[in-house]
Amino acid sequence: MxxxxxxxxxxxxxxxxxxxxxxxxxxxxxxxxxxxxxxxxxxxxxxxxxxxVAARFSWSGVPGSAPVARGNALLDTFACRRCHNTAGRGNRLASNLDQLPAGTTPENLFASIEAPAQQMPDFKLEQGAKTDLVNALLAGARGATVRGKERPLVVHFETEGKGENVFEKKCGPCHKMLTAALGGVGRGTVGPNLSGLFSEFYPLTAAGLKRWDTPALEKWLRNPREFRPATQMRPVLLKKAEYDLLLQIMDPTSRPVAAKAAR
Structure with a gap:
């Protein structure tokens, strides 16, 4: 009673x-x-x-709400899943947003979009768009299936030797990339962020609006203007050994070998 x-x-x-x-x-x-x-x-x-939870973030609990729908569209537009897992889908190069630490608030998520971490792109979103994204992330976490324990990720804080790898030398001045083997590489923001380039979650920007793969990348590096005449990118001439090392850094499936690419 x-x-x-x-x-x-x-x-x-x-x-x-x-x-x-x-x-x-x-x-x-x-x-x-x-x-x-x-x-x-x-x-x-x-x-x-x-x-x-403030009212503006509570739409995550309303199925089919407009803010969640807009937020999901933004997740696809900005290819957030090339680094993050959300709503049960995505790469694991960065935090799994379906399993946020206890105590994480919607305001924390909003702030992390507003002031991104070092390797995260700054999308320059308006306040309303950031709010929609947070609603979509919270809604995705609600519906995600808990898969038990996850493989821990290695966090790379060291900087010694990073400037020696082929990505830093040939791509890093214009591009950044989050990798499974070396952590964050590159320092440029002129070109696109290349994190998750070969995955299904990267935008379809290869020739013919297709997914990137190793042959497409090799052709692009040889002569970018053959596929995109107005691009500012110049040809990147690589020796076979250099290209192999670049792939080991960029391709998650080459992870066991990729650590050698830093040497």
Whole structure:
């Protein structure tokens, strides 16, 4: 009997203050905490509002909502899955956004898009677009299947010797790339970020709007203007050994050998 009373109190405590909003709200979705989090067991505002999700981020709990749809479109446009796993799909070059650490808030996610990490592209998004992206990420995490323990990633902080690899020498002045074997390589922002270039999640920008593969890359490097006459990129002349080392850095399937590319 006590459990039943406690449960009823938890269900109604939010509505003690927010009842006017409930009439036009999403009753069929369940409790207020399902979208807004917080702690409905308490009548004390400081406790009840702990971890509260702001209204602009709560669309992640509404199936088919426009902000989530727009955010999912942005995930595809900017190819976020070339580095991140979200909604159960993507590469694992960076954080798995379906399994964010406890305590991560929507505001944290928003801030990480607004002020990107070192190897993450700065997409220069407007406030509304960043909010839509956060809603899509939270919605994706809700629906993702938990697959148990994940393989840990190696984080590369060292910089010694990085300037010696062929990517840094031939590509790095204009491009950046996140790799499984060497971490972040390159320092340029003039050219596209090449992270996940050979994966299904990279934009279809090879000749004929197809996926990139090793033959397409080799032809492109030999003469970029054959495929894109207006490009500013010049031919990159590589010896066979240099091209092989470049592939070992860029291709995740070459990971066991790729560490040699830094030498």
């Amino acid at each position: 006590l459990l039943c009373c406690g449960s009823a109190h938890a269900a109604d405590s939010c509505l003690g203050c927010h009842r006017p909003h409930y009439r036009s709200h999403y009753r069929e979705l369940g409790s207020c905490a399902g979208c807004h989090r917080g702690d409905p067991r308490s009548d004390r505002m400081s406790v009840a509002h702990h971890g509260l």
